[in-house]
Every structure is written in structure tokens, then in C-alpha cells.
Amino acid sequence: MPTIVLVSGSLRRDSVNTAALATLRRLVTERSAEAEAEVEVEVVPLSIGDLPHFDGDEEQRGDPPAVAAAKSLVARADAVVISTPSYNGEIPGVLKNALDWLSRPYSESALTGRTVAVLSASPGPRGGVDAQLGLVGVLRRVGARVVEHEPVAVGGAEELRTADGDFTDPTVLAGLGSLADAVLAAVGAADARVGA
Structure with missing residues (x-):
């Protein structure tokens, strides 16, 4: 069963980035069902709040349990989708910390060769797009295969999010749907490479 891991930064x-990923999850599930695929796509969230601050000394002693679990989940994923807020135009420290753990050790990174797609959401009008660059x-530096796609940045996300914590705005759904299609296509391409 193909697995897609969702990471909110x-x-x-009540994060709008977590809400964007919840909407993306629904769209991936719907598209997978519409395609009448023989194999369902499993979509799994990865919470990064439990990861300790990266510490080289601690790494030398062995990965803490939360880190080992996160690495295992990402390593067996067919794709990862990350939604990030913009903190002063960059990704938040908690997300960078998670990427630092996942990228270690250098020769055995869980992200190397992994298909990864990115998006962002923000209450501001630019939708956190500045953080995507x-x-x-970072993802390219650690050897991830970044999904080529027009940037998806949900601006004014607080107002657009429904009471259920989802997005139904047609423009937002179009962007997230297109990204969902790109991720599913990338997962299919990865499966084809493995089967070749």
C-alpha cells in the first residue's frame, strides 16, 4: 500500500497548515478512490512536536524513541508532504529541527531519494510562500526529490478555513487538488522505477 506522510510545520x-494538510488528505483519498486503484493510498500524519532539539551528542548515544519512530515512518513512505508557515520569511525552528533529525546520519538519511512536496498557509495575504524557497x-541539500509544482500558498487562511477545520474555497481546492495530483503521479512514477 503506497504511503504518504503529512508533516505540518x-x-x-488550530494551525491553518494542519488544516491545509487535512484538506489535502481528503483530496488524495477522493482521487485515489475515483481512480479505482487496486491499492488504496495510506495517508499518515507525522507530529514533529515530540522531537527533542537536535543534539549531536544525543545522536551519538542513539536516536531517542520519537526520532527513531519518525525516521522509520519517513523511510518507508512513498512520499512526504510538508506544509509550512512563514516565520520572518523562513521555516519555523521546529520544522528545521525535524529535518535535521531526519537527515541524519548523512549516509543513511530518511529523506535521501524521498519524494517530497511542499505547500504553505498563513493568515497573511502571501500565504507563507516566502518560507517555501x-x-x-534544505530538502534538496539533504537529497530529497522535490515534486516540481507551481507554489501552493493559502493566503488569508484563517478566514477561509471552515468551522470544521477544512478548506472549501474553490481556489484553495484547485491548488491543493493540483498538488495532490502531482504527489499521486510522483508516487506512481516511483513505483514504476522500483518495478523496472
């Missing part, structure tokens, strides 16, 4: 309970830079 925000720890807020830095996020893509």
Missing part, C-alpha cells in the same frame, strides 16, 4: 492546535533548499 506548525504546532498550533528555504524549505525546498
Whole structure:
């Protein structure tokens, strides 16, 4: 069963990035069902709030349980989708910390060769798009295969999110739907490479 891991770069309970990923999850599930695929796509969230601050000394002693679990989940995923807020134009420290853990050790990174897609959401009008450039830079540096796609940035997200914590705005759904299609296509391409 293909697995897609969702990572929100925000720890807020009512995070618009977590809501964007919830909407993407629904769209991926719907598209998978519409395609009448023989194999369902499993979509799993990865919470990064439990990861300790990266510490080289602690790494030398062995990965803490939360880190080992996160690495295992990402390593067996067919794709990862990360939604990031923009903190002063960059990704938040908690997300960078997670990427630092996942990228270690250098020769055995869970992200190397992994298909990763990015998006962002923000209450502001730009939708956190500024943070995407830095996020893509980190992902490429650690050897991830970043999904090529027009940036998806949900601006004014607080107002657009429904009471159920979802997005139904047609423009938002179009962007997230297109990204969902790109991720599913990338997962299919990865399966084809493995089967070749």
C-alpha cells in the first residue's frame, strides 16, 4: 500500500497548515478512490512536536524513541508532504529541527531519494510562500526529490478555513487538488522505477 506522510510545520492546535494538510488528505483519498486503484493510498500524519532539539551528542548515544519512530515512518513512505508557515520569511525552528533529525546520519538519511512536496498557509495575504524557497533548499541539500509544482500558498487562511477545520474555497481546492495530483503521479512514477 503506497504511503504518504503529512508533516505540518506548525504546532498550533488550530494551525491553518494542519488544516491545509487535512484538506489535502481528503483530496488524495477522493482521487485515489475515483481512480479505482487496486491499492488504496495510506495517508499518515507525522507530529514533529515530540522531537527533542537536535543534539549531536544525543545522536551519538542513539536516536531517542520519537526520532527513531519518525525516521522509520519517513523511510518507508512513498512520499512526504510538508506544509509550512512563514516565520520572518523562513521555516519555523521546529520544522528545521525535524529535518535535521531526519537527515541524519548523512549516509543513511530518511529523506535521501524521498519524494517530497511542499505547500504553505498563513493568515497573511502571501500565504507563507516566502518560507517555501528555504524549505525546498534544505530538502534538496539533504537529497530529497522535490515534486516540481507551481507554489501552493493559502493566503488569508484563517478566514477561509471552515468551522470544521477544512478548506472549501474553490481556489484553495484547485491548488491543493493540483498538488495532490502531482504527489499521486510522483508516487506512481516511483513505483514504476522500483518495478523496472
